[in-house]
Amino acid sequence: MAAASPAAARRRTPAAGRVSGGRAPRRERNGPLARLWRTHWYAWAMIAPVVIVLAVLIGIPLSRGLYLSFTNANESNVGRTIGMNEIPATYEFVGADNFLAILSGELGSFWPRLTWTLVWTVACTALHYGIGLGLAVALNRRLRFRAVYRMLLVLPWAVPPFVSIFIWRYLYNNDFGVFNAMLRTAGLPTVGWLNDALTAKIAVIAVNVWLGVPFMMLALLGGLQAIPKELYEASRVDGASPWQQFRYITIPGLRQISSTIVLLGTIWSFNMFPVIYLVTEGGPGDSSELLVTYAFRLAFEGIRNYSASSAYGLLILVLLIVLAVVYQRALRRGGEAW
Amino acid sequence: MVTTTRTAGPPAVRRERSRAASIGLHALLLSATAIALFPIMWIVLTSLKPRDAWRTSTVQLFSDPSLDNYVQLLTTTDFLRWFANSVIVATGTMVFGVFVSATTGYALSRFRFPGMRPLLWSLLVTQMFPVAILIVPLYNVLASLGLINNHGGLMLAYLTVAVPFCAWMMRGYFNTIPVEIDEAGRVDGLSPFGTFWRLIVPLARPGLAVTAFYSFVTAWGEVAYASAFMISNDNYTLARGLQLFVGQHMAEWGLLTAASVLIAVPAALVFLVVQRNLVTGLTAGANKA
Incomplete structure (x- = not known):
């Protein structure tokens, strides 16, 4: 691939302007469109593949999902082909009926599910961040076996998530799971981990925390190592206590990375699919079902209710966008240019 | 302290x-x-x-x-076929994903062009899309293209998940490469593509490795699309196939655990090799955003 070495390239560098496409206002004889094209065609060519992929596979499905959410499409009335016969679609536009049915609680108990989804998101993100920060601070000290700890603590992230999720389901098993075996050995009554709404919720939160902490830990460790050591030295000369150092140097130093990973973590938890789908399958009953898993179930199980599922999905998206915008505003007010 | x-x-x-x-x-x-x-x-x-x-x-x-x-798993089940399917889908996603996210990341890092901010925004917003809103229409789109129960279709679906994040990450990585290198290339008469391909891509190899790993792992561990789009046993990926072991009618935890070990060991080994790069890539992307 590479013919020219970067070092050789750098040596010849004269002080040229930044390679920014359209900044220099050049006078051309042709129309403004032609000029735009001439200055930017290579940038556009480079982004074309992604734009096409996103447009075809996200744009089209999204607009179609948007449309479906205003219809009454379900398994019995969408167009399909059975053998030689083609059955045309018979679903029709029903306006905001789906949304009304969902928001009024008529369809799929939206509000309790939203509450649980929020509890889940807040609990998971807070625990991810808190535990991740604690471990990152500990690992940032000089201590024996630091590299070993670091490597082992990252393992939960290294195992493919669906594998570790299956593992947890086995650990929680009523009769043969190791948690209950331990309780029995200790002479305590066993717990039906996934059979009771409350313990099932705690159980899935524990699984998600286990899965998500390593990412936070590594990202925060990277952030900690980027804080200049001189700050700590200077503060020590000034007689700052460890707590003051943490409060006034470490926390501000981590602001930027924290704001990004907290937002990412929130979105990931909110949309977390496999943990619920594979550990509890939404149960017992549908008590641990998140908005996302429920929307999936609507579309792919029982009588497939495509329109309601799309409406659910749209509501989720709106919630997340509102959250992201509010979050960004809050950060900006705190003086953070994100 | x-x-x-x-x-x-x-x-x-x-x-x-x-x-x-x-x-x-x-x-x-x-x-x-x-x-x-x-x-x-x-x-x-x-x-x-x-x-x-x-x-x-x-x-x-x-x-x-x-x-x-392990013997049971390898001889009496479809494990090896699922494994092969997973490798095909994940590799395809990786190759195509790295290529398109690198070009996009470069364009976003180096050029100021009309449409840049909307693109940045849509890359960010796409990461918020719940699988649920896309899965049904995506199913329909793929079905109309005849791509249901098909490796290519699943790869395309995975690209929609992997590419936005990877392009974002690559942009952060390219931002850490000095612009002077591009300028030198341009002065020496390279086209913008030549600069990208012959100067920047070789320099960005660590970033590319991270992107490759991320897109591979995304495809390797994905459950929802695989469960919805793959219909026949022959085409199952590991994530879908393993669900058969602990389905409603059987619970073969012995086989499942053996399969888990076989899936996890290679992934974990690769992961431990690249994890340091992964964090740098993530934080570089975040800090320059």
């Missing part, structure tokens, strides 16, 4: 921290490590037990350790 401030060697520093604090620190890290490792250890132990030994109600670390589960 912040002992890292001294530039002296570790022994001198360690003396500063009280013995109790050291013990506390190690105790904390040890217990965290134990929690992190316990499920993984347990699965390795279970996979070595006889096929039905998971049905014990007591804590047994070992009982007749053997490789029977």
Whole structure:
């Protein structure tokens, strides 16, 4: 691939302007469109593949999902082909009926599910961040076996998530799971981990925390190592206590990375699919079902209710966008240019 | 207490921290490590037990350790076929994903062009899309293209997940490469594509490796699309196939655990090699955003 070495390239560098496409206002004889094209065609060519992929596979499905959410499409009335016969679609536009049915609680108990989804998101993100920060601070000290700890603590992230999720389901098993075996050995009554709404919720939160902490830990460790050591030295000369150092140097130093990973973590938890789908399958009953898993179930199980599922999905998206915008505003007010 | 401030060697520093604090620190890290490792250890132990030994109600670390589960898994189930399917889909996603996210990341990092901000925004917003809103229409789009129950279709679906994040990450990485290098290339008469391909891509190899890894892993571990789009056993990926072992009518935890070990070991090894790059890539992307 590479013919020219970067070092050789750098040596010849004269002080040229930044390679920014359209900044220099050049006078051309042709129309403004032609000029735009001439200055930017290579940038556009480079982004074309992604734009096409996103447009075809996200744009089209999204607009179609948007449309479906205003219809009454379900398994019995969408167009399909059975053998030689083609059955045309018979679903029709029903306006905001789906949304009304969902928001009024008529369809799929939206509000309790939203509450649980929020509890889940807040609990998971807070625990991810808190535990991740604690471990990152500990690992940032000089201590024996630091590299070993670091490597082992990252393992939960290294195992493919669906594998570790299956593992947890086995650990929680009523009769043969190791948690209950331990309780029995200790002479305590066993717990039906996934059979009771409350313990099932705690159980899935524990699984998600286990899965998500390593990412936070590594990202925060990277952030900690980027804080200049001189700050700590200077503060020590000034007689700052460890707590003051943490409060006034470490926390501000981590602001930027924290704001990004907290937002990412929130979105990931909110949309977390496999943990619920594979550990509890939404149960017992549908008590641990998140908005996302429920929307999936609507579309792919029982009588497939495509329109309601799309409406659910749209509501989720709106919630997340509102959250992201509010979050960004809050950060900006705190003086953070994100 | 912040002992890292001294530039002296570790022994001198360690003396500063009280013995109790050291013990506390190690105790904390040890217990965290134990929690992190316990499920993984347990699965390795279970996979070595006889096929039905998971049905014990007591804590047994070992009982007749053997490789029977592995033999069973490899000879009597479709595991190898699923494994091959997963490799095909994940590799395809990786190759195409790296290529398109690198070009896009470069354009976003180096050029100011009309449409740049909307593109940046849509890359960010796409990451918020719940799988649920896209899955049904995506199913329809793929079905109308005849791509249901098809490796290519699944790859395309995975690209929609992997590419936005990867392009974002690549942009962050390209931002860390000095613009002067591009300028030198342009002065020497390279086209913008030539600059990208012959100067920047070789320099960005660590970033590309991270992107490759991320897109591979995304495809390797994805459950929802695989469950919805793959209909026949022949085309199942591991994530879908393994669900058969613990479905409603059977619970073959022996086989499942053996399969888990076989899936996890290669992934974990690769992961440990690239993890340092992965964090740098993530934080570079975040800080320059």
